[in-house]
Amino acid sequence: MDDLNKNLESDAFDDDYESEGVFEETVDFEAPSEESVTGLVHISEDVLSELAKKTLASIDGVQPASPGIASKLGIGRKSSEGVRVVLEDGAHPTASVDVYIMVKFGIRIPDMAWDVQEQIKKNIEEYTGYKVKAVNVNVQGIYFKERPVQVEGASEEERNDDRQSEEEASEPERSTQP
Numbered sequence: 522m523d524d525l526n527k528n529l530e531s532d533a534f535d536d537d538y539e540s541e542g543v544f545e546e547t548v549d550f551e552a553p554s555e556e557s558v559t560g561l562v563h564i565s566e567d568v569l570s571e572l573a574k575k576t577l578a579s580i581d582g583v584q585p586a587s588p589g590i591a592s593k594l595g596i597g598r599k600s601s602e603g604v605r606v607v608l609e610d611g612a613h614p615t616a617s618v619d620v621y622i623m624v625k626f627g628i629r630i631p632d633m634a635w636d637v638q639e640q641i642k643k644n645i646e647e648y649t650g651y652k653v654k655a656v657n658v659n660v661q662g663i664y665f666k667e668r669p670v671q672v673e674g675a676s677e678e679e680r681n682d683d684r685q686s687e688e689e690a691s692e693p694e695r696s697t698q699p
Contacts, residue, residue, distance in 0.1 A: 564649050569606045573618050576644045580637060582628045586621040586661035615654040616645060623662045634658040
């Protein structure tokens with residue numbers, strides 16, 4: 522009987538070793554289900570605003586409009602670079618997004634507004650899980666050329682120097698020969 526126990530113990534022991542002699546143990550792990558996890562997740566209006574701004578930047582022919590005088594004075598909800606978000610918390614949070622844009626000349630405005638609405642709604646719902654109640658598009662104007670990129674913190678003198686060099690570069694060369 523002792524021989525039988527020794528054989529059983531050695532067989533069980535051998536099953537736990539790999540051919541290299543390393544002990545291997547398998548553990549079954551199940552991720553917790555959504556029902557078993559408790560707590561709240563709150564996503565800031567600033568995060569939703571950033572998502573909307575990034576979406577606007579990815580759409581050709583659209584630029585965010587400058588914030589209005591009310592937001593500059595701090596009256597009402599803050600508007601950041603042409604986007605304002607109102608979040609309604611609850612069991613199922615919803616968001617309303619107001620975007621203030623300028624559309625490139627030559628693009629059909631209703632089609633562009635619909636594209637902006639669809640893209641912003643899709644991205645916010647996809648990345649946050651929040652339901653988007655409305656995306657209100659406010660077309661503030663049209664533009665003809667892309668806006669030049671301005672370096673933040675550049676002095677007025679540096680900006681004037683840049684403008685002068687751009688003007689000089691755009692002037693045709695004149696020959697002095699008769």
